[in-house]
Amino acid sequence: xxxxxxxxxxxxxxxxxxxxxxxxxxxxxxxxxxxxxxxxxxxxxxxxxxxxxxxxxxxxxxxxxxxxxxxxxxxxxxxxxxxxxxxxxxxxxxxxxxxxxxxxxxxxxxxxxxxxxxxxxxxxxxxxxxxxxxxxxxxxxxxxxxxxxxxxxxxxxxxxxxxxxxxxxxxxxxxxxxxxxxxxxxxxxxxxxxxxxxxxxxxxxxxxxxxxxxxxxxxxxxxxxxxxxxxxxxxxxxxxxxxxxxxxxxxxxxxxxxxxxxxxxxxxxxxxxxxxx
Amino acid sequence: xxxxxxxxxxxxxxxxxxxxxxxxxxxxxxxxxxxxxxxxxxxxxxxxxxxxxxxxxxxxxxxxxxxxxxxxxxxxxxxxxxxxxxxxxxxxxxxxxxxxxxxxxxxxxxxxxxxxxxxxxxxxxxxxxxxxxxxxxxxxxxxxxxxxxxxxxxxxxxxxxxxxxxxxxxxxxxxxxxxxxxxxxxxxxxxxxxxxxxxxxxxxxxxxxxxxxxxxxxxxxxxxxxxxxxxxxxxxxxxxxxxxxxxxxxxxxxxxxxxxxxxxxxxxxxxxxxxxxxxxxxxxxxxxxxxxxxxxxxxxxxxxxxxxxx
Numbered sequence: 263x264x265x266x267x268x269x270x271x272x273x274x275x276x277x278x279x280x281x282x283x284x285x286x287x288x289x290x291x292x293x294x295x296x297x298x299x300x301x302x303x304x305x306x307x308x309x310x311x312x313x314x315x316x317x318x319x320x321x322x323x324x325x326x327x328x329x330x331x332x333x334x335x336x337x338x339x340x341x342x343x344x345x346x347x348x349x350x351x352x353x354x355x356x357x358x359x360x361x362x363x364x365x366x367x368x369x370x371x372x373x374x375x376x377x378x379x380x381x382x383x384x385x386x387x388x389x390x391x392x393x394x395x396x397x398x399x400x401x402x403x404x405x406x407x408x409x410x411x412x413x414x415x416x417x418x419x420x421x422x423x424x425x426x427x428x429x430x431x432x433x434x435x436x437x438x439x440x441x442x443x444x445x446x447x448x449x450x451x452x453x454x455x456x457x458x459x460x461x462x463x464x465x466x467x468x469x470x471x472x473x474x475x476x477x478x479x480x481x482x483x484x485x486x487x488x489x490x491x492x493x494x495x496x497x498x499x500x501x502x503x504x505x506x507x508x509x510x511x512x513x514x515x516x517x518x519x520x521x522x523x524x525x526x527x528x529x530x531x532x533x534x535x536x537x538x539x
Numbered sequence: 540x541x542x543x544x545x546x547x548x549x550x551x552x553x554x555x556x557x558x559x560x561x562x563x564x565x566x567x568x569x570x571x572x573x574x575x576x577x578x579x580x581x582x583x584x585x586x587x588x589x590x591x592x593x594x595x596x597x598x599x600x601x602x603x604x605x606x607x608x609x610x611x612x613x614x615x616x617x618x619x620x621x622x623x624x625x626x627x628x629x630x631x632x633x634x635x636x637x638x639x640x641x642x643x644x645x646x647x648x649x650x651x652x653x654x655x656x657x658x659x660x661x662x663x664x665x666x667x668x669x670x671x672x673x674x675x676x677x678x679x680x681x682x683x684x685x686x687x688x689x690x691x692x693x694x695x696x697x698x699x700x701x702x703x704x705x706x707x708x709x710x711x712x713x714x715x716x717x718x719x720x721x722x723x724x725x726x727x728x729x730x731x732x733x734x735x736x737x738x739x740x741x742x743x744x745x746x747x748x749x750x751x752x753x754x755x756x757x758x759x760x761x762x763x764x765x766x767x768x769x770x771x772x773x774x775x776x777x778x779x780x781x782x783x784x785x786x787x788x789x790x791x792x793x794x795x796x797x798x799x800x801x802x803x804x805x806x807x808x809x810x811x812x813x814x815x816x817x818x819x820x821x822x823x824x825x826x827x828x829x830x831x832x833x834x835x836x837x838x839x840x841x842x843x844x845x846x847x848x849x
Contacts, residue, residue: 433737451736452768482740485765485821513757520824 273297276397278425279407280457282432284318287407290430291371292322294405298369299333303403304360306340307371308347337363344380347372353392357402367401374408374421383417390424418457423464429457436461438476442469447479450487458487462494471503477518478509488521492529499528506532548667549658550698551689553682555674557589562695564637565593567669572597577631579622581605582639582671590637599631609640612653613807613826616660623664632665639671642681645788645848646830648716651684655710658690660808669693684714708803716833716844719783719790726781734771734780740764743791746784752849755789758828759847763791765821766832766843770795774841791845799836806832 273294281287291307298305309319323330333339347370349356360368370393377386393404408421410431422429426439434454437445444465450458466473473495477483495505505528507518515531518524524531550567554560568578568590578594580587581603594600608618619636626634640650654670661668672685686703687710705713728742743763747756763782770778774795783790800806806822822843826832831846 449737449740451764452772453736482760482764484761484768485824486768489820513753513761516754516757516828517761517824520827521820 273405273430274403275428276394276425277403277405277428277430278421279405280410280413280429280431281407282410286432287373287409288318288322289325291319291405291407292326292328294369294371294403295323295339296326296328298367298403299328299338301366303367303369303401304338304340304363304365305333305369305371306342306347306356306360307369308344308376309341309373338365344376348377348381348389353389354396357396357400361400367403369403369405371405372407374406374413383420387420387424390421394424418460419464422457422460426461426465429461431457434458439465440468442472443474443476445476445479449482450480450490451482451484452486455484455486455490459490459494462491463497466495466498466503466505469498469503472506473498473503474506474508476508477514478511480510480514483514483517485517485521488518488523492523492526495529499526503528505529508532545663545665547658547661547664548691549654549661549689550667550669550691550693551672551685551701552669552693553672553674553685557586559695560586560671561589561593563693564590564669564671567693567698568594568600568635568637571633571635571667572599575630575632576667577601577626577634579603579634579636581608582637583641586637586639586671605639605641609650611827611830612649613823615653616657616807619657619661619666619668620664623661623666627665633667634665635667635669637669637671642677646846647681648714648833649831651681651688651714652711652833654685654688655707655714656804656807658688659707660804684710687714711803712836715835716831716842718792719788719844719846721783721785721788721790722781722792724783726783728780728782730781731777731779734767734778736764736767736771739767739780743782746782747789755847755849759789759791759845762825762829762832762845762847763793765825766791766793766845769821770797770841770843773797775839786849788846788848793843793845795841796839797841798838799834799841803834803836805834 279287279290281290295305320330330339357368374386381389390406396402397404406425413421426444427437429436431454433449433451434457435447444461475491499505507524507530510518518531523529552560552563554563571578572594577599579601580590582605587602591600591602609615622636623634642650657668670685670689672682674682686701687705689701690704692699692701727746730739740760743760744756747759763780767778767780770793775797776795778793778795781792805819806826822832825845829845829847831844833844835842
């Protein structure tokens with residue numbers, strides 16, 4: 263069974279959960295719901311009512327020690343229909359209304375395939391952009407769930423662009439993503455190297471002349487991952503940008519050196535301490 | 540004076556006394572120094588001293604530590620290539636290397652393969668390698684392999700074509716890696732079909748925890764992951780990965796039902812720093828991190844064997 267690798271990064275903010283299976287999705291969503299309830303946050307998510315997914319999620323919630331029935335009765339946990347989750351007036355009024363009830367924060371969660379039964383892709387991407395902005399100004403955490411198989415190469419850049427600060431794939435997590443820095447955590451191999459290349463392409467577009475790639479929490483880096491770093495930063499480096507590979511542990515530094523990555527134009531293997539929040 | 544012919548020359552010198560070694564090698568080296576060539580000695584310390592004395596410390600004579608040059612096969616190939624490029628850039632017509640690999644090592648078969656494939660991968664370089672083989676102490680298998688991997692033989696009397704020489708790809712296919720004795724035992728890890736690379740790495744890491752050196756364990760895990768990735772992405776299923784661990788070594792055998800690599804020298808050559816941007820460098824990196832990475836190709840059956848000694 264594929265379980266999520268704990269990369270040590272927080273499960274708050276605007277998160278992208280790229281899941282490979284319904285079991286994986288339910289498990290991570292349940293842990294995320296529990297964290298919100300323990301933090302005295304209101305949790306709102308949308309599901310297709312009565313479907314197999316809802317049953318699996320409720321079971322996962324029970325497995326995570328969440329009394330979904332009690333939380334729902336107390337109003338702390340709400341499962342709402344898709345149209346209510348995406349009101350015409352946008353997400354901000356929904357967020358402000360929930361916070362006005364006195365909660366410390368709000369958590370919202372939705373699965374892309376469910377949302378896309380109601381919204382077009384461009385409309386959904388607009389919602390994602392709005393949520394991204396609200397999470398920067400309000401105590402809002404959002405977990406946007408996308409099936410790995412359904413998120414083809416053509417849609418991946420859009421999805422990654424609105425979640426750079428919090429990609430949660432089963433092996434790889436990211437943090438940062440603004441101001442010329444991206445933190446990677448976990449393992450990068452053939453299963454997620456394209457995701458990494460995509461994240462780097464998006465992140466370096468927003469970077470000034472220097473881009474810091476923090477590798478301190480990376481436990482495995484394949485040869486293909488080195489290639490993904492080269493490809494994902496190529497345009498930035500071709501435009502005279504410099505990429506600093508920062509904080510890698512000795513085995514990772516060894517792979518970086520061996521791969522020749524650090525010898526590419528515009529790439530520097532830097533031993534300084536990683537950036538921390 | 541004859542013009543230097545570009546390309547790689549690769550000779551063997553079988554000797555059974557120091558006198559025979561010097562008598563055979565000295566003319567070869569003097570001929571180099573009489574023209575605008577550079578001589579590099581990468582041989583056993585004693586032999587390097589003997590030859591350096593015979594050449595009276597000529598200014599175009601250099602000595603390299605063979606334990607550095609012959610650490611891992613891809614690095615040795617890269618060292619030869621760099622040596623040729625840098626000396627030629629400095630104005631030399633050609634570099635002559637007196638090479639003496641230490642075959643008293645667990646991974647000697649890798650170096651027999653190196654002798655064969657150097658004929659192909661170093662072909663564009665203006666290098667002339669003279670490889671020394673001490674017939675008094677080297678094993679028969681080593682000498683037999685040397686006889687098949689050097690196009691020419693040098694003796695005190697002359698330099699002549701070697702009738703036993705075979706092409707590099709033929710040698711590599713015939714000099715197939717034999718199963719490690721550990722493979723006769725039950726593997727600690729035996730996976731077939733839909734293999735999770737993450738789980739495989741975790742299992743191998745756990746298997747090697749404790750007695751293995753950290754760099755050995757990290758290199759082995761990397762190599763296993765890369766070779767399994769190649770099999771799963773380029774090979775034909777089913778892919779099977781087996782791993783054994785003993786006090787002195789770890790062994791991994793990855794098999795698939797594909798026909799293998801079109802290029803029999805895949806994973807041996809560096810393409811310089813642009814290597815990272817080219818697909819297929821995982822095998823090259825694995826070979827730098829493990830003692831043995833051998834490929835056995837037969838129609839419908841590819842076997843890659845990885846061995847790291849503790």
